[in-house]
Amino acid sequence: MNDHFLDDADLTDRMEQNLAEHACHLHRSMTGAAVTEAGDLLVADSGLDDDTFNIVAAARFTAADATARITETAESLARTGRRFSWWVGPASTPLDLTTLLTAAGLPASERETAMWAELDDTLPPPTVQGLDIQTVATPEQLADYASAPGSCTSPPGSPGAAAASAFGYLRPGPGDMNSPSHSTAWQHYPAPPADSPSPPTLD
Numbered sequence: 001m002n003d004h005f006l007d008d009a010d011l012t013d014r015m016e017q018n019l020a021e022h023a024c025h026l027h028r029s030m031t032g033a034a035v036t037e038a039g040d041l042l043v044a045d046s047g048l049d050d051d052t053f054n055i056v057a058a059a060r061f062t063a064a065d066a067t068a069r070i071t072e073t074a075e076s077l078a079r080t081g082r083r084f085s086w087w088v089g090p091a092s093t094p095l096d097l098t099t100l101l102t103a104a105g106l107p108a109s110e111r112e113t114a115m116w117a118e119l120d121d122t123l124p125p126p127t128v129q130g131l132d133i134q135t136v137a138t139p140e141q142l143a144d145y146a147s148a149p150g151s152c153t154s155p156p157g158s159p160g161a162a163a164a165s166a167f168g169y170l171r172p173g174p175g176d177m178n179s180p181s182h183s184t185a186w187q188h189y190p191a192p193p194a195d196s197p198s199p200p201t202l203d
Contacts, residue, residue: 009091015114016091020058023087027053041073043084051085059092066094070104090114 024044027033032047040060046053056077061069077084086106088098098108123133136142 011116012090015116016058016089019087019089023055023057040069043073043077045080045082045084047082049082051083054082054084056084056086057089059086059088059097061093061097063094066097066100067104070100070106074104074106085109 020042024035024042027035027044027046030046034043034045034047036043036045041056042058044053044055044057048054054077056073059069086101088101088108094100102108123135126133134141136145
């Protein structure tokens with residue numbers, strides 16, 4: 001484990017920064033999208049009416065101004081007429097931010113376990129036989145990646161449609177896949193049954 005992961009406060013701050021950048025990295029190149037970075041908050045507005053891509057993150061409120069800032073932010077976002085989600089990360093402040101958001105009519109809808117990984121280009125080793133994990137390198141793979149959210153959401157279609165729209169805005173031309181943003185796509189090739197004939201080989 002690298003030394004920079006040994007300090008819990010440093011780790012949670014890095015996780016919070018990564019969470020915020022994950023929320024807005026597509027928006028910086030999307031027509032009609034906007035990223036607003038105040039000193040104590042980040043708002044990523046995709047221009048789409050879907051809270052998969054409309055996100056509030058990286059809150060750094062104080063105990064004295066938190067209630068007022070929550071009210072101000074909620075009213076500002078309501079005026080857009082679009083849905084947003086507010087992500088409370090491990091370093092969001094104040095510590096009772098979730099409680100304050102609930103009191104403001106914004107209760108938590110789900111929780112996710114945080115994870116960390118080394119920041120290199122190594123892809124995770126497959127743990128399922130026949131699983132091929134690749135870094136997205138073509139527009140076709142990007143389209144495959146964009147279709148994934150729609151296949152695992154309820155009701156089906158809404159986040160997936162937003163994903164397709166969001167990635168559609170970014171659909172690159174030939175040779176324009178050198179973005180600093182990386183995605184992974186995968187294919188699964190199930191092993192043939194034990195009694196299946198072996199595939200032919202070519203010399």
